[in-house]
Amino acid sequence: MVSDTNPHFEDVDAETVDELLEQMVRIRRFEEGVLDEFSEGSVPGFVHLCHGHEASHAGMGVAMQPDDWLAVGGSRLHGQYIVKGVPFDEIMAELFGKATGPNGGKGGSMHLADVDRHLYGHAATIGSGQNPAAGLALAQQMRETGNVVLSTIGDGGTSRGSFHTALVFAAAWNLPVVYIIENNGFAISYSTQQQVGIDSLADYGKPLNIPSYSIDGSDPVAVYETISEAITRAREGGGPTLVESRVTRLRGHFEGDKQAYRTEEEARESNAERDPVTNFQERVIEAGHITAEAYDALVDEIDDEVGAAIQFAKDSPDPAPSTAYEDVLRLPLYGQGEGDA
Amino acid sequence: MRELNQVQAIREALDEELERDETVYLSGEDVGTFGGNFGETQGLVDKYGTERVRDTPLSEIGIVGHALGASIGGLRPVAELQFADFAATAGEEFINQIAKMPYISGGRLKAPMTVLAPSGAGIRAGAQHSQSVHAWTGHQPGLVVVAATTPYDAKGLLKSAIRDDNPVFVLAHKKLMGFKGEVPEEPYTLPLGEAVVEREGEDVTVVATQRLYHRSVEAAEELAEDVSVEIVNPRTFSPLDVETIAESVRKTGRLVVVDETPLRYGTQGYIASRIADEEFFSLDAPPRTVGVEDTPIPFSPTLEDEVIPSTSKIVDAIESVF
Ligand SMILES: Cc1ncc(C[n+]2csc(CCOP(=O)(O)OP(=O)(O)O)c2C)c(N)n1
Ligand SMILES: [Mg+2]
Numbered sequence A: 001m002v003s004d005t006n007p008h009f010e011d012v013d014a015e016t017v018d019e020l021l022e023q024m025v026r027i028r029r030f031e032e033g034v035l036d037e038f039s040e041g042s043v044p045g046f047v048h049l050c051h052g053h054e055a056s057h058a059g060m061g062v063a064m065q066p067d068d069w070l071a072v073g074g075s076r077l078h079g080q081y082i083v084k085g086v087p088f089d090e091i092m093a094e095l096f097g098k099a100t101g102p103n104g105g106k107g108g109s110m111h112l113a114d115v116d117r118h119l120y121g122h123a124a125t126i127g128s129g130q131n132p133a134a135g136l137a138l139a140q141q142m143r144e145t146g147n148v149v150l151s152t153i154g155d156g157g158t159s160r161g162s163f164h165t166a167l168v169f170a171a172a173w174n175l176p177v178v179y180i181i182e183n184n185g186f187a188i189s190y191s192t193q194q195q196v197g198i199d200s201l202a203d204y205g206k207p208l209n210i211p212s213y214s215i216d217g218s219d220p221v222a223v224y225e226t227i228s229e230a231i232t233r234a235r236e237g238g239g240p241t242l243v244e245s246r247v248t249r250l251r252g253h254f255e256g257d258k259q260a261y262r263t264e265e266e267a268r269e270s271n272a273e274r275d276p277v278t279n280f281q282e283r284v285i286e287a288g289h290i291t292a293e294a295y296d297a298l299v300d301e302i303d304d305e306v307g308a309a310i311q312f313a314k315d316s317p318d319p320a321p322s323t324a325y326e327d328v329l330r331l332p333l334y335g336q337g338e339g340d341a
Numbered sequence B: 001m002r003e004l005n006q007v008q009a010i011r012e013a014l015d016e017e018l019e020r021d022e023t024v025y026l027s028g029e030d031v032g033t034f035g036g037n038f039g040e041t042q043g044l045v046d047k048y049g050t051e052r053v054r055d056t057p058l059s060e061i062g063i064v065g066h067a068l069g070a071s072i073g074g075l076r077p078v079a080e081l082q083f084a085d086f087a088a089t090a091g092e093e094f095i096n097q098i099a100k101m102p103y104i105s106g107g108r109l110k111a112p113m114t115v116l117a118p119s120g121a122g123i124r125a126g127a128q129h130s131q132s133v134h135a136w137t138g139h140q141p142g143l144v145v146v147a148a149t150t151p152y153d154a155k156g157l158l159k160s161a162i163r164d165d166n167p168v169f170v171l172a173h174k175k176l177m178g179f180k181g182e183v184p185e186e187p188y189t190l191p192l193g194e195a196v197v198e199r200e201g202e203d204v205t206v207v208a209t210q211r212l213y214h215r216s217v218e219a220a221e222e223l224a225e226d227v228s229v230e231i232v233n234p235r236t237f238s239p240l241d242v243e244t245i246a247e248s249v250r251k252t253g254r255l256v257v258v259d260e261t262p263l264r265y266g267t268q269g270y271i272a273s274r275i276a277d278e279e280f281f282s283l284d285a286p287p288r289t290v291g292v293e294d295t296p297i298p299f300s301p302t303l304e305d306e307v308i309p310s311t312s313k314i315v316d317a318i319e320s321v322f
Helices: A014-040 A054-063 A078-083 A088-095 A130-143 A161-172 A201-208 A220-235 A264-274 A276-286 A292-315 A321-325 B006-020 B044-052 B060-072 B084-098 B134-138 B151-163 B210-223 B242-252 B267-282 B301-307 B311-320
Strands: A069-072 A119-122 A149-154 A177-183 A212-216 A241-246 B003-005 B024-028 B053-055 B076-080 B114-119 B144-147 B168-173 B180-182 B196-199 B204-207 B229-233 B236-238 B255-262 B288-292
Touching (some): A014 A088, A014 A220, A014 A276, A014 A292, A054 A177, A054 A276, A069 A078, A069 A130, A078 A088, A088 A292, A130 A177, A161 A177, A201 A212, A212 A220, A220 A241, A276 A292, B003 B006, B003 B151, B006 B024, B006 B151, B006 B168, B024 B044, B024 B060, B060 B076, B060 B084, B076 B151, B084 B114, B114 B151, B134 B144, B134 B168, B134 B255, B134 B267, B151 B168, B151 B180, B168 B210, B196 B210, B196 B242, B204 B242, B204 B311, B210 B229, B210 B255, B210 B311, B229 B242, B242 B255, B242 B267, B255 B311, B267 B288, B288 B311
Parallel strands (some): A069 A149, A177 A241, A212 A241, B024 B053, B024 B076, B076 B114, B144 B168, B204 B229, B255 B288
Antiparallel strands (some): B196 B229
């Protein structure tokens, strides 16, 4: 039985529920693997984990078609790479800085790009990815590809003018783009409440008459439905949508963040009430959609895949130092070496 | 003498200046309770309150742009950027506003503001969190650009920057945050616009700051049996103290300029050309430059270590002028 507290549950078919569940578990188990490896010192630099954002990422990913573009933003990134279909092996290798990563080690955790899968990549200067997303959408519109562009950003990033300018362009040109604000209440230590006095960051779309929604981003079904509708509108020429997906950041901003700005009680409550993975797991089991045994089997299967990805990353070679000098420019330049034409 | 690391030195400078002058205030992302990216603002909000230690929304345009207006309005803002790379997101503010408004006003507007940011590579943070920006900011007439090499530098230069009546961009280096050095207990400031000879030598002048200063010291030590290396730390990149470098070259006759910025249109070439212009007949060999070979900073440790000049690259450059 579907419980009354989950009004959306019945609206989507069983296959979609399966997909949402699987994606959420994939993200959580992958991130647990990253956490272990980061603690071991295998992952260079710093990592920001997705705990709490899984439903938002899964709902978005399942709503997209493979040819739709994703320009990722915010700081919770690995889950977005996963739902775009990049295999664990490849993501893990890039996190480890290995030659077998999609960026050949030039990008790392913050910059994974996979153009064949229409994953544009990430502006690690938070909030700089939204205008390129508008441009990607213009390319879809002018070339009539039928593809839509999704672009995510954190609550913090919405303070940047670049974000607002992107909305202005998207509205002015009626672009096929969906902007998703993953509002987890914090920009590192700075709370959204401190930042702006408005109730919902989706209100930023209002003056531009962009259809705007504020949803519970810890409910994968709600995310899936809202983003699906927005994608359909964009694909049919109805222009941009702005969605605020309200989530909870269940860990520190980065691994090692002591979170002195957050009360322990608040963090604990967040964990108990707003963990989208355990909530959805309980919900689907309770609804009889999946048995507890089948769920455990799914987790085991995914853990094996994570383990294999870690092994793959460890076994992969480091990039050859000389590759550092490649990819700066595509050479020769046009006409270079051919004389005046 | 007492030792502090760079983070402690910066915090002490901020604390002393906030204490000394009530027109000084600090603003930036997470400078309050969080205590700054590297801990450099820890405890300041408790001491001075949220009026004078202000957490800001995430916008560098807001952070440095408002500081310009506030400084013109009679305050002495210290605006912090979490990474120096983000100065580019406020490129307009830096290049067209902060650097130019005092000049355009015929000198009537005074902008006594300080921007503080960590720069440099080595923490495996990728192309948008690893840049050294003193070349492109130094390229803007109207900005003073300072780079701290030791904790002593960091404290003394930051205090002077806050007291100076120009916009000053103070760059600390991420990889040197935990680096310890002697810092006197008594308050002091260091002059802006003046280079310092950190190590005396006879045979070759090496100009270097920040992390590559420390690698240059290693290189000098490695070569000590054969070559006597003099090391000049510019401290202020813009405007540059050419005379101190020239004086050193008059003695040594050789010049190697080492810097973490890209070589293309960079600091190394500028310094070498000023010396070539002014001290051509003191030179016994063409000047050498060492820097990042025109690539963004890649993430992977093997790649990042390849593009950032190593001690052995500096050794090679020094040997090549003999
Ligand atoms: C332009 C820019 N300024 C500052 C930073 C440093 N920084 C990295 S993540 C972050 C907070 C981002 O908060 P939010 O956008 O809400 O994303 P979340 O981390 O919550 O996913 C900040 C300030 C940055 N990367 N880029
Ligand atoms: Mg946030």
